[in-house]
Amino acid sequence: MSKEERINTFKTKIELPSVKSIIAIASGKGGVGKSTIASNLASALSKTGVKVALVDADIYGPSIPLMFNVVNQKPQVHESNGKKTIVPIEKYGIKLLSIGFFIDSEQAAIWRGPMASKILVQLFEDTEWGEIDYMIIDLPPGTSDIQLTITQKLELSGAIIVTTPQNVALASVKKAIEMLRQDKIRVPILGIVENMSYFISKEFPNKRFYIYGKGGGDKISKELNIPLIARIPIDREVCETGDAGKPIAMQNQGLISEKFRDLAGLLIENTKKEEV
Secondary structure, eight states: OOHHHHHHHTOSOOOOTTEEEEEEEEESSSSSOHHHHHHHHHHHHHHTTOOEEEEEOOTTSOOHHHHTTOTTOOOEEEEETTEEEEEOEEETTEEEEEGGGTSOTTOOOOOOHHHHHHHHHHHHHTBOOOSEEEEEEEOOSSSSHHHHHHHHHSOOSEEEEEEOSSHHHHHHHHHHHHHHTSTTTOOOEEEEEEEEEEEOOSSOTTOOBOTTOSSHHHHHHHHHTOOEEEEEEEOHHHHHHHHTTSOGGGSSSSHHHHHHHHHHHHHHHHHHHHHO
8 A cells, every 4th residue: 555545544533622732743763862852841841730641652662651650550441331431641740641551561562554553543532631732742753654644633733853963863854854744744843853962061061062963953954944943962861760750851950851841832832823
């Protein structure tokens, strides 16, 4: 089945009337920290007082359960009039949904693209979301069936693209953006986040070390006319807090927390403009 045929297969939209804004976090390739950005953006949004949901749509490599320390938890299932609905797990005020809640953490998810897409659609449709201001969707990397399903089945308010400064990451970003800009998809791209942008050591707090190169985010921003909305530095604490199940954006102080607060504020401002 061609991409064109798959696009036409998913014309019927998923209705989520209680969700105001749906934002996809995408990347052209794996390993750029997309899930870290999604988790911390959701956390920063939640700290502003808005109602947030975070959906782990990376069916083949779910990481949200680990990043929120809910690996062994299972969502409750309610049954009414013969229909079963899922109640998202809630942590730090964020409603969480991941395929990782339904499979063994040591088990590999081996599904063909159409089956994986069908399972994901069912999760969206059969979940009791309640009132949500921002639903953040952590997409799988690349441009596969799942990305096509999400972009076609949901009314997305926009997408944020995550990259690193490396040329190999920038090349794959173009493919992801081209998919989102297709005529039958047309998802607004809110901006680019350059992750692992630079490193600041404690010994030289006023000096930036560009470990993965410099200016890559600016280059792709200018080339594709998409704003560069954040540069997130490399920091060991980002990994440590993620592994500990408490995203760094939940903290009140520190450069990284400030970066995610700024990103959350920018997102809120942009979506308010769209509503006017």
